[in-house]
Amino acid sequence: MATDKQFTVAGVSKLDGEYKVRFANDIMRTKVLQKHGHSDIRLVDLPRAMDKYSAIEFLKTEASMQDAHAQSAIAEYLDEKAPKATKAPKAKAGPAIKAKAPAKSTKASREAAALAEAAAVARAENEDAPF
Numbered sequence: 289m290a291t292d293k294q295f296t297v298a299g300v301s302k303l304d305g306e307y308k309v310r311f312a313n314d315i316m317r318t319k320v321l322q323k324h325g326h327s328d329i330r331l332v333d334l335p336r337a338m339d340k341y342s343a344i345e346f347l348k349t350e351a352s353m354q355d356a357h358a359q360s361a362i363a364e365y366l367d368e369k370a371p372k373a374t375k376a377p378k379a380k381a382g383p384a385i386k387a388k389a390p391a392k393s394t395k396a397s398r399e400a401a402a403l404a405e406a407a408a409v410a411r412a413e414n415e416d417a418p419f
Contacts, residue, residue, distance in 0.1 A: 298343040299331035300353065300361045307361035309347070311340055330358065340369070 297312040303326045310321065310331065321329050330352055334343055347353045347362055 292339070294337035294339060295343055296334050296337050297331050298334055298338075298340075298347055299329070300347075300358045301326040301330070302328040302357070307357045309344065309361050309365040311343060328357070 295311040295313055297315050297317060299310055300307050301310050301321050302308075303324075307328070310317070310329075312331065315331055315333060318329050318331055332347070332350055332352060334346060338346065344362055344365060348359075353359065353362065
């Protein structure tokens, strides 16, 4: 769960018969949740500012969150939001060994080839004809 956001309060609340995990930075969040119809609101101060995943790990061991409703909400949150394992990239089909491309000719190699050709022509001209 890659998030830079930090929270100082976490817990659970019940809305429309369903328990959900809640995160906040002030315990006064309880009043806002009540105003919006939440019940069984249980928020706890975290020992330090934490990201959501660390806060959830803390809540799993918190004494006030050991009942079935809270543990179920925590497990559901982890199922939905936990980092998923990434798949290894598939290997592309193709030859295992690639053929090496021929070297490009350089100016020096072109000059050497031209000199060798000129020398061969000169030798041919200097030879006496057999007749």
